[in-house]
Amino acid sequence: MGSVPRAVVVSGLSGAGKSVVTRCFEDLGYRCVDNLPLELIEPLFAHIWQVPGPPWVVVLDVRAEGFAGAFPDLIARLRVAYPDVQVVFAEASTEAIVQRFSETRRPHPYRGMSLPAAVARERAELEPVRVLADKTFDTTGLTPHELRAEVAARFGSTELALPMVVRCESFGFRYGLPPDANLVFDLRFLPNPHFVPELRPLPGDHPAVRAWLERDPEVEETFSRIRDLVAKLLPAYRREQKSYLVVAFGCTGGKHRSVYFADRLARDLSSDEWVVAAQHRDRDREG
Secondary structure (H helix, E strand, O other): OOOOOOEEEEEEOOOOOHHHHHHHHHHOOOEEEEOOOHHHHHHHHHHHHHOOOOOEEEEOOOOOOOHHHHHHHHHHHHHHHOOOOEEEEEEOOHHHHHHHHHHHOOOOOOOOOOHHHHHHHHHHHOHHHHOOOOEEEEOOOOOHHHHHHHHHHHHOOOOOOOOEEEEEEEEEHHHOOOOOOOEEEEOOOOOOHHHOOOOOOOOOOOHHHHHHHHOOHHHHHHHHHHHHHHHHHHHHHHHOOOOEEEEEEEEOOOOOHHHHHHHHHHHHHOOOOEEEEEEEOOOOOOO
16 A cells, blocks of 8 residues: 555546546545636645645546646646645546446537547547556446555555444334345344333333343354454455445344344444444334
């Protein structure tokens, strides 16, 4: 993983993945500015180097009038004044770009001509920009996930990266699965406080319900195994650029066992590496 520059200029062909690259930088902790007029670039860079804070990404492309012709002199001046600045260029095959525009139905910046002709014109005009790049990403055969991984490998930093958000959610199977769950654990095989009259009206995060559940060795063994599994998986998800993870626990009604597990796991996982929260979707439902 390379050193983190103070500022990165992102450019490239329309449809080559600049927006994916930019979102990856944002996830890594960079502050991003897109499509700023060229006359504001040098004042912005003066601000970046004068004011402490996170590194910046500035996206420049053919949407800025006169960009291709002005860029070589602009970047030359910036590199003299700010030697740390780096340039990233995103490109892809004409066939891949044409397919992406066809699928998204977004207009190419060079309207009034066929897509292949527009891509060819932009590629020729941006060649002086491409040759000045410190890093070129050819996104032709890359999924957005793979592109994010390449950007993170080159420009990521443990100190900059935003912590992954982990939500431990409880739910009742009778009301359906949470649509955004990544990991789902079915707890309906465990002893059910619903059948204990004095515990039935109490939720799973009530001390009396917790004490009742924790007396059962099967509950303790199940929780311990799930906690160890999730704790082992979290670094792997983080390495794969996962920014948000939902661990869902389900029981019949979502009031007792699932609430207990979600609440307890959220407490056990809390650390500086993850932002952890518990959410109880069906805990307070009537019935």
